[in-house]
Amino acid sequence: MDVSKTKQQKNIKNIVEETGLQHIAVIMDGNRRWAKEKFLPSAVGHQKGVDSLRAVLRACGEFGVKYLTVYAFSTENWNRKKEEVDFLMGLLAKTLSSELEDMHKNNVKIKFIGNMLPLNCNLKSILRHAEEYTKNNNGVNLQIAFNYGSRDEILNAVKIIARKVKDGEMDVSEITEDTVSSGLYTAGIPDPDLLIRTGGEKRISNYLLWQIAYSEVYITGQYWPEFNEESLAQAILEFKKRNRRYGK
Numbered sequence: 001m002d003v004s005k006t007k008q009q010k011n012i013k014n015i016v017e018e019t020g021l022q023h024i025a026v027i028m029d030g031n032r033r034w035a036k037e038k039f040l041p042s043a044v045g046h047q048k049g050v051d052s053l054r055a056v057l058r059a060c061g062e063f064g065v066k067y068l069t070v071y072a073f074s075t076e077n078w079n080r081k082k083e084e085v086d087f088l089m090g091l092l093a094k095t096l097s098s099e100l101e102d103m104h105k106n107n108v109k110i111k112f113i114g115n116m117l118p119l120n121c122n123l124k125s126i127l128r129h130a131e132e133y134t135k136n137n138n139g140v141n142l143q144i145a146f147n148y149g150s151r152d153e154i155l156n157a158v159k160i161i162a163r164k165v166k167d168g169e170m171d172v173s174e175i176t177e178d179t180v181s182s183g184l185y186t187a188g189i190p191d192p193d194l195l196i197r198t199g200g201e202k203r204i205s206n207y208l209l210w211q212i213a214y215s216e217v218y219i220t221g222q223y224w225p226e227f228n229e230e231s232l233a234q235a236i237l238e239f240k241k242r243n244r245r246y247g248k
Contacts, residue, residue, distance in 0.1 A: 009062050012233050015240050016064045023067035024060065024235075025192035025208055025215065028053065030199030030223030043087050048225035050095050059229040060140045061106060063236065067141045067189060071207050075115070075149030092146065093123055096130050107139030113185035114148030115156075143189065150209035157183030186211055194239050196232075198224045216242045 015021070028049055035045030053070060060068045073088055103110065110130045119127070127146075160183040164170040170179075181187060191211045200221040204212070218235045220227070 008233060012236050013062070013064045015236055019193075019240055021065060021193050021236065021239060023069070023190050023192045023194075024065055024232075025069040025071075025195045025212065026056070027071045027195070027197040027199075027205060027207055028224040028227075029197060029201055029205075031225060033199065034223035034225045042084060045223075045225055046088060046091055050091065052224055052227045054099070055228045056232055057103075057108065057140060057142060058106070059232045061108075062229075063232070065140065067143070067192075069113070069143035069145060069186075069189075069192065069208070071145045071148065071205070073114075073146045073148070074206060075147060075152055076206065078147075089119070089123055092144075093126050096126055100130055100133060103142070104134050104137065107137045108134060109137040109139065109141045110134045111141065111143050111189075112146050113143050113153075114146045115152060116147065118147060141189070143186065145185075145207070148185070148207075150206045153185050154180075154210055180210065184210060191215065194218060194235065196220070196235050198222050198227050214244070214246050216244065 031045035031049045032042040033045075034048065035042050038044075057068060072092065077088070078085060100110075110133075112127050112131065116124055116127065157180050161170070161175060161179060165172060165175075186208070191213070192208065192215045195208070195212050195215045195217050197217070197219045200219065202219055208215075216239055218238055220231065220235070222231055
């Protein structure tokens with residue numbers, strides 16, 4: 001047993017408990033740039049990114065982080081080359097097929113957030129099966145944002161509210177922040193405490209715009225395929241230093 005690693009895990013777990021850190025959201029950026037710098041196809045970078053997600057998910061369980069939400073495919077990613085889009089769709093299906101049993105054994109609960117309608121029937125079936133298979137698990141809650149765009153999500157919530165008002169189910173005066181939150185894909189999930197973006201870019205990229213209103217933001221120059229348990233530990237150590245005032 002690696003004593004130093006065990007000691008670090010215990011230290012980070014204590015920090016998670018002390019700070020009340022429940023939910024980490026991640027913009028997994030840099031797969032293609034990592035591959036390009038190594039003169040490899042972008043597909044290799046995306047595949048390596050799956051390894052990083054596996055490591056981070058495992059670390060969340062060890063550290064006591066209850067919710068992990070990752071940005072896997074945005075509504076804008078359809079504008080990439082068809083070959084890459086097809087690969088990403090296939091990679092998700094392949095990864096779920098090969099990893100689902102292990103995630104279930106590790107008590108992971110899977111949920112997909114985003115617009116599933118444009119996905120092909122086979123992929124939608126795979127996603128639904130993963131959610132159904134793990135729905136009673138009570139370990140780490142893994143939200144995978146796939147074909148997700150925050151503006152699209154908020155627009156959808158507004159339409160839900162508008163229909164209720166039109167049908168007389170709700171008065172305009174009754175609309176609150178909770179009303180909007182309940183119409184989002186993340187309804188019932190606490191807002192992220194910490195948003196991590198890898199790859200060094202300093203933008204939000206249409207990700208969880210409503211939910212991250214008071215999230216702490218941590219940006220690292222590491223590409224996602226380089227991000228691991230130690231990287232997550234460093235992000236949590238940085239989170240501990242933050243003074244969350246919520247506008248007070």
